[in-house]
Amino acid sequence: MVRILLIIATFCTTGFLYSQNILIKNGTVLTITDGIKENTDVLILNGKIAQIAKNIINPKNTRVIDASGLFVMPGIIDAHSHIALDAINEFASPVTAEVQVGDVLNPFDIAIYRALAGGVTISHAMHGSANAIGGQCQTIKHRYGVVDPEKLKMEGAPRTIKFALGENPIRVHGEGKNIIPNTRMGMEQTFRDAFAEGKLYMQRWDDFRKGLIKESPEYNLRLETMADIIKGDILIHCHSYRADEILMLMRVLKDYGVKKICFQHVNEGFKVAPELAAYGATASVFSDWWAYKFEVYYSTAYNASILTKNGVTTSINSDDPELIRHLYHEAAKTQRYGGLSDDEALRLITINPAQQLGIDHRVGSIAIGKDGDVVLFKNHPLSIYAIPQMTIVDGVVRFSIQEDPDDVRLEISPTANESSFYEEMHHSEEEDSCLQGFSEWMMEHKSK
Numbered sequence: 001m002v003r004i005l006l007i008i009a010t011f012c013t014t015g016f017l018y019s020q021n022i023l024i025k026n027g028t029v030l031t032i033t034d035g036i037k038e039n040t041d042v043l044i045l046n047g048k049i050a051q052i053a054k055n056i057i058n059p060k061n062t063r064v065i066d067a068s069g070l071f072v073m074p075g076i077i078d079a080h081s082h083i084a085l086d087a088i089n090e091f092a093s094p095v096t097a098e099v100q101v102g103d104v105l106n107p108f109d110i111a112i113y114r115a116l117a118g119g120v121t122i123s124h125a126m127h128g129s130a131n132a133i134g135g136q137c138q139t140i141k142h143r144y145g146v147v148d149p150e151k152l153k154m155e156g157a158p159r160t161i162k163f164a165l166g167e168n169p170i171r172v173h174g175e176g177k178n179i180i181p182n183t184r185m186g187m188e189q190t191f192r193d194a195f196a197e198g199k200l201y202m203q204r205w206d207d208f209r210k211g212l213i214k215e216s217p218e219y220n221l222r223l224e225t226m227a228d229i230i231k232g233d234i235l236i237h238c239h240s241y242r243a244d245e246i247l248m249l250m251r252v253l254k255d256y257g258v259k260k261i262c263f264q265h266v267n268e269g270f271k272v273a274p275e276l277a278a279y280g281a282t283a284s285v286f287s288d289w290w291a292y293k294f295e296v297y298y299s300t301a302y303n304a305s306i307l308t309k310n311g312v313t314t315s316i317n318s319d320d321p322e323l324i325r326h327l328y329h330e331a332a333k334t335q336r337y338g339g340l341s342d343d344e345a346l347r348l349i350t351i352n353p354a355q356q357l358g359i360d361h362r363v364g365s366i367a368i369g370k371d372g373d374v375v376l377f378k379n380h381p382l383s384i385y386a387i388p389q390m391t392i393v394d395g396v397v398r399f400s401i402q403e404d405p406d407d408v409r410l411e412i413s414p415t416a417n418e419s420s421f422y423e424e425m426h427h428s429e430e431e432d433s434c435l436q437g438f439s440e441w442m443m444e445h446k447s448k
Contacts, residue, residue: 020395021045023058024374027067030381032074032343032350032365042072044372047395052368067376070389073346074366075121075373076327079284079353080237080264080317082126083111083324084140084152089128094173094181095194096131097161097225102138105149111321112144112152116399118325119375119388122154124357126264129164129239130172132181132190136161136225137237139357141373142391144398158358161229163191163238165245167295188248195256198226229258235358236261237284241295243268250279262356264317266307267299273310282313282356287330288337304348305338315353332382345382 022044029037029052043051045059058064082088084105090096105125115123121142127135139157146152165187174182181187201223207213228234236253240246240263253261262282263269267290269276269283276283285307290299300306307314316331318324331348334340340348354364362371372395379385391399 020047020397021059021062022065022372022392022395022397023056023062024065024067024072024376025056027070027072027376029366030071030073030346031367032346033367034365040072042366042374044374044392044395047372049366049368049370049372049374052366065376065390069378071377071380072366073119073375073377073381074350074364074370075375075391075393076119076349077315077353077357077364078115078120078123078318078324078327078349079262079315079356080126080319081115081123081321081324082128082319083115083123083321084109084125088126089130090135091130091172094131094169094179094190095133095222096135097133097194097229098221099127099135100138101125101127101135102153105138105140105152107144107146107149107152111324112142113399114321115324116142116144116391116393117388117401119328119377119381119391120324121373121375121391121393121398122354122357122359122363123324124160124237124353126160126237127162129162129168131162132164132169132173132187133194133226134162134164136234139359141393142398143393143396154359156362159228159234160237160357161225161234163236163249165238165240165249166242167293168239184245184248187245188252191249191252192255194226195230195252195258198223198230199256202227202230230256232258232260234260235356237264237356238262239264241265241267243271246272247275250275250281254279265296265319267296267303269312270300270303270306273307273312276307277311282315282352283307284315284317284353284356286319287316287333301333301337304334305340308334308340308344308348309338313352313355314348315356316348317353328377328381328386329384332384335382342380342382 024042026039029040029042040054041056043056085101086106090099123140124137125140126137137160139154140152141154143151170181173179181190204217208216238261246263259280262284264284266283266285285304288301290296304314304316316327318327327349331345334345351360351364354360363373372392374392375388376390378387378389389401390397
């Protein structure tokens, strides 16, 4: 099968992103930002939402999907995931800002398809928490079926980077190794040293460009990245648990003028919710997961609700290839623990994580001009009986509970079966030529 995939890649150099025109008819549309619209149609043209109204006339060459009795909502977004990655930690140093997980994406990870089956259209593929300042992360679209890893990347999504507080970086780089960080005090100094070096590096380049110094500084990708964080060009997503360390990092960031941070996990966020809101920090949390190690001993299922009520933009994330499949149930728990409304609960897995990733102008709600990332549910998404029926990414149906063959869940990739790979896809003339070449090769191959 590996040989077949390589042949496909050889024949088809233009990629596998085919936007479809889709008209979703007569659904209950949960727009997230513009209320609920009963018996309403959603028209997706060239991968973008073009119209939201009743009784939309079906344009030519548009697939019609009957959503009568179904709920239509924007694709779910997971702000903390590690799917599409085979390794997530670069252990070499407490600071590895120069590495990027986007260089090692795996488009054949079956977890992408399973996430689609749970209505998730976008996830934030993150570096791990072995370092105080880890590698850069990647926002990906769940275009399961592409062969080129670059096609997983969400075009134009802001750059992000992983920071980490607490036990993980201390255990990896400290604990008797006589190097910083060896304690939580050392963690703070690690951050300060990295920011100071980045600021000095940035100043030297500014002086060189202004002609104040003759020789250019030596290029350093790690320091270049730190400088970009200070400039606000990279969003920080920080693994965190304890309230004292959360406050510590906000003090460090304030000293260097950095405002863009989303605290991940943030299990003790409820203790410092007003401080998070005042700083403008956001929070991406588990619904009810804690006590799996000592520093996570203390938390509460009311965390997301308390943060939300205090004005902190909050999301529910998975950090797990299984939990990502039912984030809508995880969001619903906030109605039991904190009494959030339907709108507040759904925002936790749609527009809020979109804001945390800097992509809310394109996704996170059903609105004209946004990407055609849509999920159809049988029963309300916050109901225990909710079942995703179809998941659409950029106007392409990437999951259908009714149409997908049962054995696709067992395949390493849907491209393994050449007869169904392009089913119901729209192709350009160039792409049709690509398919013809591949088909001819397959016939020759099978005849031998």
